Each structure stands twice: as C-alpha cells, then as structure tokens.
Amino acid sequence: MNDAHDKTALFSYRAWEDDASEVRTILQQVYEALQDKGYNPFGQIVGYLMSGDPTFITSHKNARALISQLERDVILEELVKHYLQRS
Numbered sequence: 001m002n003d004a005h006d007k008t009a010l011f012s013y014r015a016w017e018d019d020a021s022e023v024r025t026i027l028q029q030v031y032e033a034l035q036d037k038g039y040n041p042f043g044q045i046v047g048y049l050m051s052g053d054p055t056f057i058t059s060h061k062n063a064r065a066l067i068s069q070l071e072r073d074v075i076l077e078e079l080v081k082h083y084l085q086r087s
Helices: 020-036 041-051 060-067 072-086
Strands: none
Touching: 020 041, 020 060, 020 072, 041 072
C-alpha cells in the first residue's frame, strides 16, 4: 500500500546570500539588545521564530530591523546546524 504519509516531503527555501557568520552576528546583536532591555532573549527569539511577529523583538539597538533582514527558516537552519554540530 502506497500511503502519502510514507513519503518524505522535501523542504526548500531561499538560501541566505551571505555566510552563516552574518546570521550569527545578527542573532548575537538581537540577543544583546533584548538582554539590555531586561527581556529573556531566548523566549523572545523563540516567540518571534514561532509566530513571525516582529514585536517579540525590541527595536532597541535596531534589533527588530536587523532580525527582519533574515528569513525565519534561515535562522532556524543555522540554529539547528549549530546545535547538532556541538552535540
């Protein structure tokens, strides 16, 4: 029986034109801006990644504009790569 649930879907997206270090640099700047304002940076970034709502990111130090330069799937890919390569 050939069930559609047995097939693996391929996920494709527009790759980030710059290298991974640019993604890391932006995430670090966003993290620091959130921390400066007294927010839990991890929770706020997760909220943004899950919802796409930029108001989870402070505008302090231009963090909201910075993170908006990146596609959320590109951020997630970089986070997963970093996590799995350190395990």
